[in-house]
Amino acid sequence: MNSICPLKPAALATTVLALFAASTAQAASATLEGWALMPANTFAEGPTTGQFASGAGGNSLPLLNKQSVQGFSAVLAGPAAGTYLFMPDNGFGAKENSADALLRMYAVTPNFKTATGGTGTVSAANFNSGASMGGFTSGSYVTLSDPNQLLSLKIQADYTRYYNTAANPLVDPSIRSGRQLTGADLDIESVRKDKNGNLWFGDEFGPYLVKTNAKGEVLRREIGMLGVASPQNEAVVNGTIGATLGRSNGFEGMAINPNGDRLYTLLEGTVTGDPAKTLRINAFDVGTESYTGQQWNYKLDGAGTNIGDMTAINDHEFLIIERNGATATGGGTPFKKIFKVDLNQLDGSGNLVKSEVIDLMNIADPHDLNGDGSTAFTFPFTTIESVLILDAHTLLVANDNNYPGTGGRNLGSDNTEFLKIHLDQALNVSAVPEPGSVALSLGGLGLLALKLRRRR
16 A cells, blocks of 8 residues: 655645646746845844844844845846845834834845856845945945934934833944934835936835935935825824824835836725725826826736735836735735736726736746746745836846745745746837936937037
């Protein structure tokens, strides 16, 4: 009689997902052409963090004299080809446990494993030049700060002890002296660079828009949204107004147009009074630093519960990551997709028309780049929050590992995976000019105008 060896829960979940993917591989409309992995335990220099959070997946907290590099919630193109600027969120997922988690952006270089080679590893890069670095040390990141006290919010740097509570540890001297921002001050979930080279961060606590220079230094007071406030909004906490948005349902997604002068903010949750499962997209003028009044509604799929990111294809088309909370180990059916919307196309209910671009649970992997033994690739992580258009046929996608969270592929702390995905159908991409090229173009036009004037 043959004996049957029972599978452990993690192995069983992985097997089920592999069988599901294999059975649907014929329908895949996208192909994995590059894959890389950053281990969950990837750290950067900095003050002790995790003093108010709990460990998981065999990884204990706090982290003495270091910061966790992950999880990533947004991505921008880096300073050199093949480098990228990734932004972690507020740290450990809540205002109450992230006072010692610094808000940063890191420069990384994935060495993608492809059909022709590559190691599948990820390394640090210089934030300004893209040059390779041996680790996430000074020069590989920028830390957000408010040196000129422009925010109206009380931040951890204003206190002697974390959360202004006598029983808590002293706020690290580097946080206080540099007025560095932490995950108890803001929950940044999105970031874009405007035509002037300044950074705009989308926060969930307000929700607020926060403007900084390229070094992460705040340039003005935070900008709220009329009629939209989370329970953590300062005015709600003070009893001035009531909350109209769920906790941590702020600007999870934010895109910028190709000219770099208009932001499009996408809320993660439904505003009180709006139709169920509809999310607001609002246009924001970078020049006037105010909302334009234009608004669109994005309707979640029946299986979808949250959005993960939003990025511009051109002036009117956008990619949006949509997901639910199911994973390989947590039960349920993982729903992880990327949709395309066009601001000029509405359905009969006034919602944006959606078309599926990628099913992230069904990507062809003919070369088995991640080495799981399957030619169909699945991406079953809880949160997938970064998408970047590399060209008309190629996307970069990465997950937020919610360090030290677990449950994506197995019961250990999740790693961060970087995917380079080839699309069968090209996107109608408009190139986003870098601030330097904009300045050069304007300078060239000025010289041409002067030359023509002299001729006349």
